[in-house]
Amino acid sequence: MLCAAIVVAAGRGSRAGGALPKQYHSVGGQSVLRRTLAALCAHPGIAAVQVVFHPDDAALYEAACAGLAKLRPPVAGGADRQASVQAGLEALADLAPDIVLVHDAARPFVSQALIARAIAAGAEHGAAIPGLPVTDTVKSVDDAGLVSGTPDRAGLRAVQTPQAFSYDNLRAAHAAALAAGRMGLTDDAAVMESAGHNVQVFEGEAQNVKLTHPADLARADAALTPRLDDVRMGTGFDVHAFGPGDHVMLGGLAIPFSQGLDGHSDADVGLHALTDAILGALCDGDIGAHFPPSDPQWKGATSDRFLAFAAERVRARGGVIAHLDLTLICEAPKVGPHRDAIRACISEIVGLPVSRISVKATTTERLGFTGRREGIAAMASATIRLPEETLPEETETP
Structure with missing residues (x-):
C-alpha cells in the first residue's frame, strides 16, 4: 500500500517564545523540523512527505529540508490546524496514496518503530491514532475553576501523532466538515469521528513528546546534545x-x-x-x-x-x-x-x-x-x- 505523510508546520508556536516559530528552533544542533522530517523520510514505508508551512518561513524551511529525499514541494497552511491538514491532503491528490500519516512538526522524537505501527494500524483499521494511558488523575472544571467531575482515567488516553488514515476517507471527512461548518477540530481523529468513522487507538511512545513551551525546547536540546564529560x-x-x-x-x-x-x-x-x-x-x-x-x-x-x-x-x-x-x-x-x-x-x-x-x-x-x-x-x-x-x-x- 502506498503511504504518504503530511507534516503540519504552519503554526507560529508563540508559546515556545523567541523570534522563531518553535519548529525552527535548534535542538541538539538541528532544527526541530529537520529532525522530524529526517525521521519520516528515513522510514522505508513512507513514499512521500508533504509539508504544510507558512510562506513567511520559506528561507527557514529551505534550510531545514536541505538534502532530504521524499519531500514534495511545500504548500501554504490555513488559518488553523484543520485547514492546514486539508491543504496537505489536496496537495497529495495527484499521488493518491492509500494511507496518509498526519504528524506534528514539533514531535521530533518519533521513532521508526512508532511510524511502522502507525502505518500498519492505518492499513488495518482505516483510522488509527497512537495513545498513552493517562497516569495522572484528570478533573473537569467549570468556568469558575471549580471541579465539576472526575473522569475514570482507565478510559482515557493521551493522544499523539502520527495519526494514520485511509487517504480517501480522511480527505472526504475534511471536505464534509468544511461543508458543514464544523471547524476548529484539534486533530484528524476528531474530523474522522465527526464523519462517523471508528478510530482505533494503538500504542504510542512516552518519548514522542510535543515541544510546546521554552522548557520543552530546553529539555530536548539537553537530551540531544552530547555530554562532554x-x-x-x-x-x-x-x-x-x-x-x-x-x-x-x-x-x-x-x-x-x-x-x-x-x-x-x-x-x-x-x-x-x-x-x-x-x-x-x-x-x-x-x-x-x-x-x-x-x-x-x-x-x-x-x-x-x-x-x-x-x-x-x-x-x-x-x-x-x-x-x-x-x-x-x-x-x-x-x-x-x-x-x-x-x-x-x-x-x-x-x-x-x-x-x-x-x-x-x-x-x-x-x-x-x-x-x-x-x-x-x-x-x-x-x-x-x-x-x-x-x-x-x-x-x-x-
Missing part, C-alpha cells in the same frame, strides 16, 4: 630565534620590531605552542607531524592555518575547546600593549570567546637565550572537552 588538557612549547626583518608574528598579530623570527613558516611561536597544546590534548601528534618543515608547501605559511586545523580536529571528534592559555617569554618586544589584540586574533582563528583565552608575557630576568635577546619562547596549555568514550573491557590474561 571527557575533560583533557594538553601543553605546548615552541622557540624561534631572531633574524632579519621588521616585525614578529605573535599570536596571529604582526608586531613592528627591529628584527623578525626565523622559521620555515611565519615562525609564530605563540600559535605554534597553542597548536601543539590542542593536539596534545587530543593525543594527536604534534605540529611537526601534521605540517613537517621538510614539506615545501609550508614554507612561509601563516600559522593561523595550523591552529585552525587543530581546532577543527577537536570539532571533528564532537568536542569543544574550553580554554586556552598562552605565555610569551621574551625581553622584547613588549607584549602588554598588544595583549588584547592577540587574544582577539586567537579568538577569531579557533572560534572561542575572548573570555576563554588568556595571554600573558614574562621575561627570564635576562637569563638564557631569551634574556640575551636571541629569540622568543612560548608555553601554552589547552583544555578541551570531548564526548566520553566507551573503553573496551579489560580481559585477564590466563
Whole structure:
C-alpha cells in the first residue's frame, strides 16, 4: 500500500517564545523540523512527505529540508490546524496514496518503530491514532475553576501523532466538515469521528513528546546534545630565534620590531605552542607531524592555518575547546600593549570567546637565550572537552 505523510508546520508556536516559530528552533544542533522530517523520510514505508508551512518561513524551511529525499514541494497552511491538514491532503491528490500519516512538526522524537505501527494500524483499521494511558488523575472544571467531575482515567488516553488514515476517507471527512461548518477540530481523529468513522487507538511512545513551551525546547536540546564529560588538557612549547626583518608574528598579530623570527613558516611561536597544546590534548601528534618543515608547501605559511586545523580536529571528534592559555617569554618586544589584540586574533582563528583565552608575557630576568635577546619562547596549555568514550573491557590474561 502506498503511504504518504503530511507534516503540519504552519503554526507560529508563540508559546515556545523567541523570534522563531518553535519548529525552527535548534535542538541538539538541528532544527526541530529537520529532525522530524529526517525521521519520516528515513522510514522505508513512507513514499512521500508533504509539508504544510507558512510562506513567511520559506528561507527557514529551505534550510531545514536541505538534502532530504521524499519531500514534495511545500504548500501554504490555513488559518488553523484543520485547514492546514486539508491543504496537505489536496496537495497529495495527484499521488493518491492509500494511507496518509498526519504528524506534528514539533514531535521530533518519533521513532521508526512508532511510524511502522502507525502505518500498519492505518492499513488495518482505516483510522488509527497512537495513545498513552493517562497516569495522572484528570478533573473537569467549570468556568469558575471549580471541579465539576472526575473522569475514570482507565478510559482515557493521551493522544499523539502520527495519526494514520485511509487517504480517501480522511480527505472526504475534511471536505464534509468544511461543508458543514464544523471547524476548529484539534486533530484528524476528531474530523474522522465527526464523519462517523471508528478510530482505533494503538500504542504510542512516552518519548514522542510535543515541544510546546521554552522548557520543552530546553529539555530536548539537553537530551540531544552530547555530554562532554571527557575533560583533557594538553601543553605546548615552541622557540624561534631572531633574524632579519621588521616585525614578529605573535599570536596571529604582526608586531613592528627591529628584527623578525626565523622559521620555515611565519615562525609564530605563540600559535605554534597553542597548536601543539590542542593536539596534545587530543593525543594527536604534534605540529611537526601534521605540517613537517621538510614539506615545501609550508614554507612561509601563516600559522593561523595550523591552529585552525587543530581546532577543527577537536570539532571533528564532537568536542569543544574550553580554554586556552598562552605565555610569551621574551625581553622584547613588549607584549602588554598588544595583549588584547592577540587574544582577539586567537579568538577569531579557533572560534572561542575572548573570555576563554588568556595571554600573558614574562621575561627570564635576562637569563638564557631569551634574556640575551636571541629569540622568543612560548608555553601554552589547552583544555578541551570531548564526548566520553566507551573503553573496551579489560580481559585477564590466563
